Amino acid sequence: MSMSSTPKATLLACAQAFNNRDADAVVAMSDAMALFEIPMLKPNRLHGHDEIRRGLQAAFAELGTVAFRLDDPAENGTVAIAEGSLAVTRNSASDKEHYVGIVAETREGALVRFSLYLNARNRRLWSDEAIL
Amino acid sequence: MTPSAAFEAYCTAWVAGDHIAMADLFTDDGVFEASTLDRPAKGRDELLSQLRWIAQGQKNVRTETRSAIDVGDTAYIEGTYRGEVLGPAAELTVHPIGSISALSRWSR
Numbered sequence: 063m064s065m066s067s068t069p070k071a072t073l074l075a076c077a078q079a080f081n082n083r084d085a086d087a088v089v090a091m092s093d094a095m096a097l098f099e100i101p102m103l104k105p106n107r108l109h110g111h112d113e114i115r116r117g118l119q120a121a122f123a124e125l126g127t128v129a130f131r132l133d134d135p136a137e138n139g140t141v142a143i144a145e146g147s148l149a150v151t152r153n154s155a156s157d158k159e160h161y162v163g164i165v166a167e168t169r170e171g172a173l174v175r176f177s178l179y180l181n182a183r184n185r186r187l188w189s190d191e192a193i194l
Numbered sequence: 195m196t197p198s199a200a201f202e203a204y205c206t207a208w209v210a211g212d213h214i215a216m217a218d219l220f221t222d223d224g225v226f227e228a229s230t231l232d233r234p235a236k237g238r239d240e241l242l243s244q245l246r247w248i249a250q251g252q253k254n255v256r257t258e259t260r261s262a263i264d265v266g267d268t269a270y271i272e273g274t275y276r277g278e279v280l281g282p283a284a285e286l287t288v289h290p291i292g293s294i295s296a297l298s299r300w301s302r
Contacts, residue, residue: 136263136270143263143270165261165272177272181229 067091069142070135072173073166077130077144085118093172100178102160126151132164142166148178197269198262205257205275213249217241252277 067075072091079087089111092098098108098117108117122128132146142165149159160180167175195203200219207215220226220241227234235244255277263270 136265136268138261138263141261141263141272143261143272145270163272167261 067168067171068137069140069166069168070137072168072171073135073137073142073144073164074132076166076173076176077132077164080118080128081130083122083125083128085115085122088118089115091173092176093169093174096172096174096176098176100176101180124153126153130162130164135164135166140168142168196264197267198259198264198271201262201269201271202259205259208249208275209255209257211249211253211255213242213246216245216249250280252279254278 075091076088079085079091092111092114094111096110096114098114100106100108100117100121103117103121105117108114127150129149130146131149132144135142135144137143144164144166146162146164147159148162149157151157162181163179165175165177165179166173167177204216204219207213207219217238220238222238223236224238224241225234225236226241226244231244235241255275257273257275259271259273261270261272
């Protein structure tokens with residue numbers, strides 16, 4: 063990843079690296095102190111190159127396919143935000159599709175924070191009533 | 195008013211527990227969509243009813259906007275709210291991200 067990359071380009075490149083299940087590519091575009099927040103991982107906060115590489119490699123090993131499909135991200139000087147979906151196929155053959163929001167925060171072209179948000183509706187539907 | 199300014203005004207009204215001020219920010223055909231709702235609230239009457247429940251069903255609401263990006267008529271916003279839900283629940287923390295045109299909430 064070029065150090066002159068925009069937040070939008072960085073977000074899209076990171077999503078593509080996920081689609082390729084390429085943990086090394088994700089690490090290569092990340093700052094040494096980068097933070098990844100991905101709620102479906104355990105642990106769901108990965109900090110620094112070593113944790114990010116190990117966490118993503120472990121996740122990708124369980125997945126047959128990963129497919130982010132994102133709308134055109136919005137961006138300012140340091141942050142890009144995109145909405146879309148994340149479809150995964152697990153090696154166990156169960157498929158999942160999540161509606162997601164992604165925030166990519168950059169500094170000097172390097173990814174310093176990647177935060178994945180899930181639409182909570184599917185989880186809310188597990189309950190019997192509306193939360194609010 | 196920019197979309198992100200509308201969102202900040204919404205948060206200010208929410209913190210104040212003022213569901214009428216919240217509803218006043220919407221157009222007559224405005225839609226409030228949230229993953230915590232069974233279905234979107236559409237139009238003035240539904241908005242008032244739903245927003246009253248949201249505004250008065252919690253206390254000590256605090257909001258924090260971390261990132262806000264206006265793109266035309268839409269704001270992309272990352273932030274957090276915390277509130278004490280009145281009734282049997284304890285504290286609810288939601289990290290919203292979404293667009294004011296159809297105000298939506300996401301969480302992690």
